[in-house]
Amino acid sequence: MDDRQQVSAEQAAGLVVIQVDEIPQEIAELTMADPDHVDCQRLLTDQAASCPPERWARVALDDIGGAQGQFIWRAVLGLRLASRSAPGHVAGWRIAEQTPTWIRLEAAGWLIAGEILVHLDDEHLSLVTALRYRRRLAAYVWGALQGFHGRVAPSLLRETYVAIGPAA
Template identity: 50%
Template sequence: MTDNSQNRPAPDRPDPVAARQCEITESARARSGMTAYDYADQFVLFTGLAATPHEWARAALDEAAGAKGQFVWRVVLGLRLTRRSGIEQVAGWRIADRGDSWITLEARSWLFVGRLVVEVLDGSVSLACFLRYERPLGARVWGAVSPAHRRVAPLLLTDARRLLPERS
């Protein structure tokens, strides 16, 4: 298993605007619903914005990731996503589970099973990614894609923050 939570910016260089990689929380692990996985990471953005996990997921994955995200998920990773718009999907990812402070999304391909967990807790939002390789080739494909994932995932949170309206 690859757990990249240790590969985060140094704490002496905080950036109040940018999302940062963090330790994977036990709550994210539990909410992923995956008892076994081969890769996991988590990013957090500290924000006072009052938005639901579903709203954060839609802003980050539907809007911020947009067509580029769809290309990577569908073409590069081969994820079988449903229609982009739907009550039980976010950007084609199936809503696997949800609670008041979190939402878990799932997508599958012949290479992977992927779960994304968006949590809103204590003035922050986090995005966690969990993958289980279904075939050995999955590890090779993700090994090539994961550096870009770790650059883009935190940007999805900061872009989502700009896209979500302020609430009073």
């Protein structure tokens, strides 16, 4: 590990990410109605507004999530994603809507429909995953992935914050 990687790992280890049991109403209103699964991870920071939500999403999903994310989304969850560099998309997910404080990405496939929301406020960088099962099998597939997702999502937020840097 070179010095840059070591500093980044040390920086990431000191960042606090919490999984929110009850998603704040202002965030819940931005995601799909009545999802079969929804979770919200929040990185505590006063620097979230230092860059637009689309940049946070691109670094998190394209750069940090990379090939591993693509494999899970496409091969395991069966999502039909555009090419990673397609206009109007982030990591193949369609940009459904965005404002200066949030971006909502959507994708669907034969098994599930999903949304990823990146939301910024004065104290948090939030990442929301919302899923609607399109087949009964989806509950079993997601059930097998949920623990992995719960471990990876906080790391994804930390690594994204380090990659972009405070006060970007």
